[in-house]
Amino acid sequence: MSQASDYQPAWLLHSRPYRETSALAWLLTLEDGRINAVVRGVRTKKSRYRPLLQPFTPLLVRLSGKQDLKTLVGLEATSAPHWLNGEALVCGLYANELLSRLLLTSQACPVLFRDYSLLLQLLSNADQREPALRRFELSLLDHLGYPLIFTDNLGQPLLEEGLYRWLPEQGFLAIKGVTEPTSVTYTGASLLAIADDNWQLKLTRQTAKALTRQLLAPLLGTKPLLSRQLFLQMKKPSLK
Structure with missing residues (x-):
């Protein structure tokens, strides 16, 4: 102090x-x-x-x-x-x-x-x-x-061509038999781009937003963020 x-x-x-x-x-x-x-x-x-x-x-x-x-x-x-x-x-x-x-x-x-x-x-x-x-x-x-560690849950490097799901206390779990990302899965290429601080691709930015929101949600609890509500109101089309 x-x-x-x-x-x-x-x-x-x-x-x-x-x-x-x-x-x-x-x-x-x-x-x-x-x-x-x-x-x-x-x-x-x-x-x-x-x-x-x-x-x-x-x-x-x-x-x-x-x-x-x-x-x-x-x-x-x-x-x-x-x-x-x-x-x-x-x-x-x-x-x-x-x-x-x-x-x-x-x-x-x-x-x-x-x-x-x-x-x-x-x-x-x-x-x-x-x-x-x-x-x-x-x-x-x-x-x-809650640091984001860019390896899979077994400690192996992420693969660009892989798809992963984030599991609390486990990390990134490789998803087998799926070829396209969904709202709850992330491409290895996007995760590696985040690790490299490379934000050129829109998918990388979308992945980072979804991932940080997923990690912050249990810490924030159920009380909504006032700033997020303000942002949604700002994005609503004006009725004239």
Whole structure:
């Protein structure tokens, strides 16, 4: 845990009103991982923290307290916010929701912090958005103890021409007698492309999305993701 006098890089994941003038903030910090903190007086018009405490703004924060709920006693912005709109904004909110729901508090995650920071840089680039989001999901799964290992359940290398199904606690199981992928099977070629960070083919991107969704589902439980519902609403055709 960082000392109370130290500033450290952080991102705001979510906040909500607390008492009359304060807020509760969910922060992702470089040194301490996810932290819950009270920000006193931030909802008053005179608060100098008010314009800074926004999602997607690179921050330096100073925290105090030895309990699970810290107090934010220092806040600075290190540069301008990442201005996200449309699909990029929803993807950012999705990443924040995953971190808020799945990370335990006060567990350092410097690699995940780096990958989240990189994700925010790339979300506004339509060509980079989907690969960046998949890399972030894989980084999160790795941090949570569910790394994606690109071998079959017997420890053998995946074959490009093979078809595989993912089974919890077993890994990739080779499917015999089937030649075409389905909604629950993945081609070896696509899985190897993910392992090589090669996102050129649409099938690779579709495979990564289906696979990360399958791995995240049991961790998220039955409560729906608000960001996913927002994305579906955004994609609905306008009735005019």
